[in-house]
Amino acid sequence: MAETISLEVFRYSPERDAEPSFQRYDVPLRKDWVVLDALNYIKDKVDGSLTFRWSCRMGICGSCGMMVNGEPKLTCATFLSNYAREQGPLRVQPLRYFPVIRDLVVEITDFMTKLQSVKPWLIRGKEKPISEGEYLQTPEQLDRYKQFSMCINCVLCYSACPVYGLDPVFIGPAAIALAQRYNMDSRDEGAHERMDILAQHEGIWGCTFVGECTKVCPKHVDPAGAIQQYKLTATIERFKSFLMPRGAK
Amino acid sequence: MTETRQPARYTEYHPRWYRSRVSTWWWLAQWPYLKFILREISSVFVAWFVVVLLLQIRALSRGSEAYAAFERWLQNPLIVLLNMITLFFVVFHAVTWFNVAPRAMAIRFRGKRVPDFWIVGANYAAWAAVSLVLAWFLVRS
Numbered sequence: 001m002a003e004t005i006s007l008e009v010f011r012y013s014p015e016r017d018a019e020p021s022f023q024r025y026d027v028p029l030r031k032d033w034v035v036l037d038a039l040n041y042i043k044d045k046v047d048g049s050l051t052f053r054w055s056c057r058m059g060i061c062g063s064c065g066m067m068v069n070g071e072p073k074l075t076c077a078t079f080l081s082n083y084a085r086e087q088g089p090l091r092v093q094p095l096r097y098f099p100v101i102r103d104l105v106v107e108i109t110d111f112m113t114k115l116q117s118v119k120p121w122l123i124r125g126k127e128k129p130i131s132e133g134e135y136l137q138t139p140e141q142l143d144r145y146k147q148f149s150m151c152i153n154c155v156l157c158y159s160a161c162p163v164y165g166l167d168p169v170f171i172g173p174a175a176i177a178l179a180q181r182y183n184m185d186s187r188d189e190g191a192h193e194r195m196d197i198l199a200q201h202e203g204i205w206g207c208t209f210v211g212e213c214t215k216v217c218p219k220h221v222d223p224a225g226a227i228q229q230y231k232l233t234a235t236i237e238r239f240k241s242f243l244m245p246r247g248a249k
Numbered sequence: 250m251t252e253t254r255q256p257a258r259y260t261e262y263h264p265r266w267y268r269s270r271v272s273t274w275w276w277l278a279q280w281p282y283l284k285f286i287l288r289e290i291s292s293v294f295v296a297w298f299v300v301v302l303l304l305q306i307r308a309l310s311r312g313s314e315a316y317a318a319f320e321r322w323l324q325n326p327l328i329v330l331l332n333m334i335t336l337f338f339v340v341f342h343a344v345t346w347f348n349v350a351p352r353a354m355a356i357r358f359r360g361k362r363v364p365d366f367w368i369v370g371a372n373y374a375a376w377a378a379v380s381l382v383l384a385w386f387l388v389r390s
Contacts, residue, residue, distance in 0.1 A: 014265035070279070099266035107266060140360040162282060165271040210285045211349060228353035 005029040005080055006089035007038055009050065012100050020100070022091075023047075029084055035075035035092060036064050039104075052104040059218060062154030066104055067093040072156035072216045096159040097168070111155050114171045117197050118179035123190025141186040148181035148226055150219040157213035157223050163206055170206040171197070173213035173223030180226040183233075199234040207231075287338075288345050294338035301332070347372040 004026045012020035025046055027038040036054055043050050055061040057076045064075045069083065069091050083090045098106035128135075157173035158164050164172050179198055183191045198204055207227045214224040272278075276286040308319035322328060350372050351365035 012267045014267070020267055096269075097271070099263065099268050101266060107263070143360070143362075144357075162271070162275055165275065208285075208289070209349065209352075210282070211352070212281055214352065215281070222352065225352040225355065228349075229355050232353065 003029060005038070005084060007035075007042070008089040008091045009039075009042070009104070010091075010093040010100075011050075011103055014102060024089060027080075029080055031081055033080050035066070035068055035073070035078045035080060035090070038080055039075065039092070050104075051102045060152060062152035065095050065154045065156045065159070067091070067096055067159065072096065072159040074154060074156065074218045077218060095155060097161075097165040098155070098158070108155055110168065111153070111158060111172065111175070114175045115153070115178065118171065118175050118194055119190055119197075120175075120178045120182055122182060122185065122188050123193060124187075125189045135187040137186055144186075145181050145184035148177045148184065148221055151178055151181070151221045151223075152219055154218065156216045156218065157221075160212040160216040162210060162212075163208055167206060169202045171203050173207075173227065174221075176204060176207075176230065177221050177223040177226040180230055183230075195234065195237065198230060199238075204230050204234060284345075288342065291338040291342040294335040295342055297331070297335050298339060343376065347376070 005028075007025045007027060008022045009025060010020055011017070011023045025038075025042050027033075027041050027046075030037075033041075034057075036057055039050065039052055040054075043052075052064070052066070052075075054064040054076065057064070059074055059077045062074075065072060066075050067073070068075065068078050069086070070093075072095060075092070080090070092104065094100045094104045094106045098108060098110070101107050151174055153174060155174060161170075161173055164170050176198060179194050182188045183194060204227050207224075209224060209228060211224045214222045217223065276282040305319060308315045323332075347369055351368040354368050356363045356368065
């Protein structure tokens with residue numbers, strides 16, 4: 001049995017390198033090891049200079065996203081054994097379409113700015129006094145947005161989206177899915193405020209429905225679905241404001 | 250809470266960050282992307298079928314002689330080949346469209362979302378029904 005697996009890891013040092021390169025490491029191939037375990041093995045035993053982000057190692061913090069053999073993956077949920085039979089080394093690269101700070105660490109301020117721009121929080125026209133109690137919600141009302149609320153901001157969907165790669169002003173899959181998470185929430189009253197951001201060209205209309213964001217999502221959020229559903233909502237709202245200029249808002 | 254009204258913007262250039270360029274041939278790198286591009290191209294062929302239909306209607310309005318000429322034009326091997334390719338792309342367009350329909354249609358019935366299978370199935374059923382009606386018209390005449 002082959003006891004080791006080769007990894008080809010993207011290396012880039014802003015101090016030393018003008019261009020990135022790949023470095024090859026051999027790590028033990030263990031049945032229970034994921035790509036993140038292999039990277040930690042390299043950092044602990046082989047090369048302490050390798051830099052990458054990780055935290056929970058159980059698919060909830062969303063910080064260990066990388067390109068594994070060209071596909072955006074959470075490295076804590078991607079088993080080495082799945083690649084053991086493949087020809088050639090396993091390629092680990094930083095998430096595509098984001099600037100690289102060092103090795104496998106990418107800069108995601110662009111996403112954070114966009115996420116904030118869609119106001120991903122509950123907006124109320126008027127808060128009711130605490131004495132009136134909490135805002136109740138039925139299981140059915142919860143079910144309408146629950147899927148979108150599972151997003152962990154791992155930005156794999158951005159790395160899967162060629163529209164984002166080609167046109168970086170696109171707000172992108174996760175931010176739109178999270179806007180929908182609040183739009184569909186029965187306690188929220190901010191749909192009109194979000195529409196100004198979402199219903200512009202850089203918003204939903206930038207999406208050409210490649211659909212890869214949904215395929216790579218580790219939490220089954222279905223951002224492509226959120227965007228298409230919002231296209232329908234935005235179109236209906238547009239016709240409404242056209243037919244009833246005063247009554248719609 | 251601070252209001253962030255500013256539009257989404259591109260992260261500013263930073264001299265020490267490494268940025269890779271998106272290749273012009275990005276759509277050849279992975280099959281799903283190539284499929285997407287083929288689907289986009291299919292719209293050209295859909296438009297071609299519309300043109301053929303319009304030409305057919307024009308020929309029909311100009312009498313039987315013009316229509317016979319139109320039919321002869323249709324029998325041109327090049328046009329037959331083009332129409333075969335067009336048929337392939339139109340079917341490809343329709344099938345991929347039906348398959349993604351559940352993403353865009355979040356229909357709820359008795360508080361639960363209708364499973365994807367039923368939405369796709371309903372699209373195919375409607376397609377089959379329309380085709381049957383058309384076939385019936387053609388066979389009858």
